[in-house]
Amino acid sequence: MNVYEICEIENLLSTNPYPGRGIVIGKSADGKSAVFAYFIMGRSENSRNRVFVEKNDAVYTEPYDFSKVSDPSLIIYAAIRRAAGKLIVTNGDQTDTIYDGITAGGDMRSALRTREFEPDAPNLTPRISGVLDFDGGFSYEMSILKSADAEGTECNRYFYEYKSLDGVGHFIHTYVTDGNPIPTFQGEPERVAIPSDIDEFTSKIWNSLNESNKISLYVRYIDLASGEETSRLINKNK
Numbered sequence: 001m002n003v004y005e006i007c008e009i010e011n012l013l014s015t016n017p018y019p020g021r022g023i024v025i026g027k028s029a030d031g032k033s034a035v036f037a038y039f040i041m042g043r044s045e046n047s048r049n050r051v052f053v054e055k056n057d058a059v060y061t062e063p064y065d066f067s068k069v070s071d072p073s074l075i076i077y078a079a080i081r082r083a084a085g086k087l088i089v090t091n092g093d094q095t096d097t098i099y100d101g102i103t104a105g106g107d108m109r110s111a112l113r114t115r116e117f118e119p120d121a122p123n124l125t126p127r128i129s130g131v132l133d134f135d136g137g138f139s140y141e142m143s144i145l146k147s148a149d150a151e152g153t154e155c156n157r158y159f160y161e162y163k164s165l166d167g168v169g170h171f172i173h174t175y176v177t178d179g180n181p182i183p184t185f186q187g188e189p190e191r192v193a194i195p196s197d198i199d200e201f202t203s204k205i206w207n208s209l210n211e212s213n214k215i216s217l218y219v220r221y222i223d224l225a226s227g228e229e230t231s232r233l234i235n236k237n238k
Contacts, residue, residue, distance in 0.1 A: 006168060009192040009201075013208035018043065018178035020185075021091040024205075025130045025140045025162075026169025030196040033221040034138045035169060036130065037205055038079055038089050041213040043178075046070045051235040052216040057082055059218055064237035074118055074125075080218065087222075090129040091174060092118065094145075098129060108141055109159055116155040117147050122181040124152050128172050138164045138224055142172055146184050160189060169194040202232040 013019065024037040040061065042048040045068065053062045059080035063069045069076075077093040083102040088095050094115050101111030108131045118125040124147040131141045141161050148154035162170060170189035175182045195201050198221045206217050220231040 004191070006191045006193050008204070009169075009171060010204045010208040012171065012190060012192065013205065016177050017210045018175055018182065018213055020125070020174035020182065021128065022171060022173035023089055023091070023128055023130045023142070024169045024171045024192060024194070025089075025132060025142065026192070026194045027138065027164040027166055028194055028196045028221060029167035031166040032196070032225070033223055034132055034134070034140075034164070035194050035198075035201070035219075035221050036087065036089055036132060037201065037217065037219040038091075039205060039209060039217040040091075040215045041209065042075075042215050043213060047075055048213075048215055049237070050075055050215055051237050052079070052218050052233050054231075054233065059233075061216070064235075074120060080220075085134055087132040087220075088129070089132075090127065092127050094127050094129055098131065102131075108143060112143055112145060112157060112159075115145060117145050117152070119152075121152055122150070124150075124184065125182075126174050126184055128174060128185075130172075132222075134222075134224075140164065140170075142170060142189050144172060144185060150181075167194055168192075198230055198232055202234070206234050 021040045049064050049068045050061050051064045053060050078095045080089045081099045083099045088098050098111045127145040129143045133139050143159045148156045169192045171192045172189040202219045217234045222229050
């Protein structure tokens with residue numbers, strides 16, 4: 001068993017009908033760019049009725065058709081925000097919790113100790129989060145907040161800190177696969193390869209997601225020398 005195996009993300013996604021929402025963070029193969037990607041999927045009409053929108057230096061989920069929104073509480077949020085030179089990406093409104101914590105002089109860990117998994121029993125969807133840090137070189141953190149049992153009695157919080165390696169990213173998603181209830185992600189974030197080209201990486205992710213369940217994808221490459229940012233946004237609902 002090779003515990004340092006680096007997987008191709010398309011191999012992980014193409015065989016999984018429902019990883020849910022997913023975050024990838026890492027460094028491009030040429031070592032020039034910090035990289036992150038965030039995708040969302042959905043099974044219900046309410047979940048599928050979404051798009052990504054860039055505004056005010058952030059990325060938000062918004063309804064595609066406002067007339068069809070039945071419950072906005074867990075599907076409408078700021079997914080990506082910038083705070084004190086860091087980039088935050090999450091699958092829920094804990095983006096704002098982390099933003100408030102960092103701007104107040106704290107960090108992701110202390111902020112997320114005030115939050116739990118989503119209150120959507122019986123699924124009890126985990127909250128997944130990541131922070132890219134450019135202070136003194138590029139490093140990143142990831143986190144998942146999960147229910148301790150099937151009843152949602154307690155919340156377990158897991159945190160991971162990474163030094164960036166060329167061509168290596170870490171991938172965390174909300175669910176193992178489809179199910180009823182949907183089984184929560186297990187284990188550490190998965191090691192995945194990150195190519196040097198943003199369009200190649202974007203295509204690998206988007207084309208590998210289940211056609212019926214995929215909704216939106218956002219990918220960004222940040223040049224570590226110049227700070228120049230290049231992004232790709234895809235919405236199934238156009």
